[in-house]
Amino acid sequence: MTDDEAILDELFAVIEDRKENLPEDSYTASLFTHEKGENAVLEKLGEESTELLLAAKDDDREEIAHESADIVYHLLVLLAMKDMDLEDLRAALRERR
Numbered sequence: 001m002t003d004d005e006a007i008l009d010e011l012f013a014v015i016e017d018r019k020e021n022l023p024e025d026s027y028t029a030s031l032f033t034h035e036k037g038e039n040a041v042l043e044k045l046g047e048e049s050t051e052l053l054l055a056a057k058d059d060d061r062e063e064i065a066h067e068s069a070d071i072v073y074h075l076l077v078l079l080a081m082k083d084m085d086l087e088d089l090r091a092a093l094r095e096r097r
């Protein structure tokens with residue numbers, strides 16, 4: 001696996017680290033300690049899904065990639081919040097093959 005192919009695992013490891021250590025200057029940590037609880041990340045996923053739809057309607061490929069990355073990152077935070085991991089996602093995808 002190349003570094004680029006391993007990016008999801010690498011990012012998920014960082015998210016798990018932020019969840020465990022909660023550094024003060026970390027946006028990820030702020031999602032785990034947010035006063036809105038999991039609603040903070042759920043709201044982000046909702047907002048970014050709308051932004052992705054708008055980017056798709058505009059045929060803006062750069063913005064589609066940007067919003068997709070935002071969604072994937074917040075999705076991984078949600079998985080970590082639920083004590084799930086990338087293997088749960090991989091298993092769900094694999095079942096459909």
Ligand SMILES: N=c1c2ncn([C@@H]3O[C@H](COP(=O)(O)OP(=O)(O)OP(=O)(O)O)[C@@H](O)[C@H]3O)c2ncn1[C@@H]1O[C@H](COP(=O)(O)O)[C@@H](O)[C@H]1O
Nearest residue numbers: 011014015018025026027028029044047048069070073074
């Ligand atoms: N991939 C991401 C990532 N994607 C999006 N975001 C943050 O998600 C937030 C919300 O995204 P938006 O598009 O809504 O941002 P915005 O347009 O500034 O909107 P507002 O939140 O200001 O309203 C922004 O503050 C982004 O910086 C991310 N923050 C962190 N990561 C990864 O997580 C790692 C750890 O980050 P920290 O936890 O901050 O150390 C980083 O090295 C990155 O790899």
